[in-house]
Amino acid sequence: MSNEPGAVPSPESRIHGCLLGGALGDSLGYAVEFDQIDEIRRRFGAAGLRDFSMLDGGTHFSDDTQMTLYTVDGIVEALEWANSGVGADANACVWLAYLRWLDTQGVPVPESAPRPQPRWIDGQEVLRHRRAPGNACLRGLATGEMGTAARPVNPDSKGCGTVMRSAPFGLVPHIPADSVYKLSSDAASLTHGHPSARQSAGAFSLIIHSLVQGSSLAGAAQAALDRVLGDDDAAPELRDRLGAAVRLAGGAGQAGAAPVLSxxxxxxxxxxxWVAEEALAVGLYAVLSTAPRGDGGAADPVDHFREAIAVAINHSGDSDSTGSIAGNILGTYYGTACLPTDWLEALEAPEVIRGMAKQLVAVTSG
Structure with missing residues (x-):
């Protein structure tokens, strides 16, 4: 599964890299999620939190990784049915997976909702902890109603809980980009109804999809931006934030260019x-602004990963979600070659994350 730096990663390596990379960014960011930048600097120095070794007692991953893994499980179930020759509603499978996640958070599933059959992921005790789950996710699922694009639950909610869980849709091979976007935005409607929440999730999945197809980081970002700019119904705030992320990162990291933003x-x-389009923009900017270019930027995939996560988490905002998004992107782009060995050794329950990655590999290979 491992790939040498510079080599084209295998599909297996991209899947493992995406899920593990997202969990690493999530975990490091979770340690400072609710801290202002002044407090982060006070605790960790002027450069902020940059390594797991700076944390006394380690850290945990958050609801971002939990929900990403349950997204994987819903996709895996839908593909298991498809591989057996039985059609299944992919969004229904994801919804049932989210209802099982809701149960892990100690929130009762309404009597009106179906009773999903337990699966392997439900037996992993490490996932049965509340790690600051988003209120809209809890509230939307607790209605017992399966939200749709036409009738979304929480119609005014645009929290980042849609984006941080959506990378797995882009990892499914052999489906067109428009289908990836629809799957992701439809799944966002299960908990968040605001157009920016749904469209940001779709745009993030498109970035992952483009990388799986072999695109460059800049090319994947531009493809997602073009999709948003070409949509007459796109939320204006998503256009603005995504466009700003690409524009501001255009010169960062290059010799003689403007430095990475403070x-x-x-x-x-x-x-x-804290909201969807902002989380996507920050995570994407962190990746693009630290990318190797000429004499500037990180020297190799591991250095790039470390630098990007540092930018993604050291700010006065939703550090775990922005760190998770950056980690998903780089893990997909480089595969496992970018993941720092010492960080993986500090990661909580890597066997659970790898277990879900193996299931996704199994149903998408061949």
């Missing part, structure tokens, strides 16, 4: 990340 400027330009 945490204060990052928040001023792109937002704190």
């Amino acid at each position: 945490p204060e400027d990052l928040v001023r330009e792109l937002g704190e990340g």
Whole structure:
């Protein structure tokens, strides 16, 4: 599964890299999620939190990784049915997976909702902890209603809970980009109804999809931006934030170009990340602004990963979600070659994450 730096990653490596990379960014960011940048600097120094070794007692991954893994499980179930020759509603499978996640959070599933059959993921005790889950996710699922694009639950909610869980849709091979976008935005409607929440999830999945198809980081970002700009119904705030992320990262990291934004400027330009389009913009900017270019940027995939996560989490905002998004993107792009070995050794329950990655590999290979 491992791939040498510079080699084209295998599909298996991309899947493992995406899920493990997202969990690493999530875990490091979760340690400072509710801290302002001044407090982060006070605790960890002027450069902020940059390594798991700086954390006394380690850290956990958050609801971002939990819901990403349950997204994987819903996709896996739908593909298991398809591979056996039985059609299944992919969004219904994801909804049932989310209802099982809701149960892990101690929230009763309404009597009106179906009773999903337990699966392997439900027996993993490490997932049965509340790690600051989003209120819209809990509230939307607790209605017992399966939200749709036409009748979404929480119609005014656009929290980042849609984006941070949506990378797995882009990992499914052999489906067109428009289908990836629809699957992701439809799944967002299960908990969040605001157009920006749904469209941001779709755009993020398109970035992952493009990388799986062999696109460059800049090419994947531009493809997602073009999709948003070409949609007459796109939320204006998503157009603005995604466009700003691509524009601001255009010169960052290059010799003689403007430096990477400070945490204060990052928040001023792109937002704190608590809502969907801001989380996507911050995570994407962190990846693009630290990418190797000429004499600037990180020297190799591991250095790029470390630098990007540092930018993604050290700000006064939703650090775990922005770190998770950045980790998903780089893990998909480089595969497992970018993941720092010492970080993986500090990661909570890597066997659970790898277990879900193996299931997704199994149903998508061949």
